[in-house]
Amino acid sequence: MTENPTGHHRPTRPPSRRWLPPWALIAAGTLAGGLLGGAYGVLKPPQYTATSYVVAVPTAQSDPASALGFAQAYGRVATQIAVLGDAQVWAGVPVNTLKDSVQTATSPDAPMVAVSATSTRADLAADMANAVARSLTQHANADKAQTHVGLIQFSRAVKPTAPSSASPVVTGLVGASAGGLLGGLALLVRPRRPREEDTGRPASVPGPAVAADAHGRL
Numbered sequence: 001m002t003e004n005p006t007g008h009h010r011p012t013r014p015p016s017r018r019w020l021p022p023w024a025l026i027a028a029g030t031l032a033g034g035l036l037g038g039a040y041g042v043l044k045p046p047q048y049t050a051t052s053y054v055v056a057v058p059t060a061q062s063d064p065a066s067a068l069g070f071a072q073a074y075g076r077v078a079t080q081i082a083v084l085g086d087a088q089v090w091a092g093v094p095v096n097t098l099k100d101s102v103q104t105a106t107s108p109d110a111p112m113v114a115v116s117a118t119s120t121r122a123d124l125a126a127d128m129a130n131a132v133a134r135s136l137t138q139h140a141n142a143d144k145a146q147t148h149v150g151l152i153q154f155s156r157a158v159k160p161t162a163p164s165s166a167s168p169v170v171t172g173l174v175g176a177s178a179g180g181l182l183g184g185l186a187l188l189v190r191p192r193r194p195r196e197e198d199t200g201r202p203a204s205v206p207g208p209a210v211a212a213d214a215h216g217r218l
Contacts, residue, residue: 026183030178033179046163049084049118050126052133056111056140057201058192067111069159070140070149078136086138091131101125102132112154122160155205 056071058064077083082099091098098117105114115136117128139202140151 026180029179029181029183029186033175033177033182036175036179045120047118047120048122048125048160049116049164050157050160051116052121052129052157053115054113054133054137055154056113057150057152058211059144059148059150064111067149068109068132068197070147071113072106074136074140074151076103077139078102078113078115078132082138083132085152087128087131087135089126089131090134091124093128098128098132101128104193113151116155116156120165126157126159133157142201146195155195 013206056067056074058067078173079099079102081095084095084102087098088095101119102115102117105116108110112131115129115133117125117132119125119128133156137151137153140147140149144150
């Protein structure tokens with residue numbers, strides 16, 4: 001049995017911690033986000049959007065500037081209960097459905113109001129848009145004698161042939177981008193890998209030959 005000439009036992013090296021490469025978190029986040037985004041696009045029913053247009057027309061006692069101003073006002077009141085209450089009869093849906101599904105848009109340059117409706121059914125989207133546009137036109141023309149501005153239907157909404165919602169490919173790409181971003185953020189906040197001199201390893205003891213050589217030089 002041989003003894004250690006230095007009289008010291010070599011310390012047992014603690015097991016090293018395994019660290020993932022930096023790109024692993026980003027790759028995992030991108031993959032998970034892409035799968036979740038694609039699944040969302042597949043499972044969510046497609047949405048269809050139809051749009052009807054009405055235009056404000058001034059009478060002989062008014063001017064185009066007044067028509068433009070009233071078009072802006074009609075665009076704001078198109079989704080009010082007074083208008084939607086009549087539209088629900090023609091659309092065949094409750095007022096709350098119209099309130100959640102119908103949006104309006106106006107132009108600062110043209111006296112036109114766009115009435116858009118969104119639904120999981122293409123035909124229902126067109127029916128709701130046309131019903132609200134019809135009701136808005138009737139309410140505006142009822143006060144035509146006082147406002148000197150009337151509304152006429154410029155274009156009826158037609159049944160859309162393609163969904164307006166994002167496809168599974170698009171939702172998958174969005175999810176992958178978001179997942180990659182989250183993986184990058186997690187990479188920034190994760191604990192840093194300790195340096196070798198900070199691991200607390202004991203200093204090495206020189207062997208007999210090295211010690212004797214150093215003593216001889218002295």
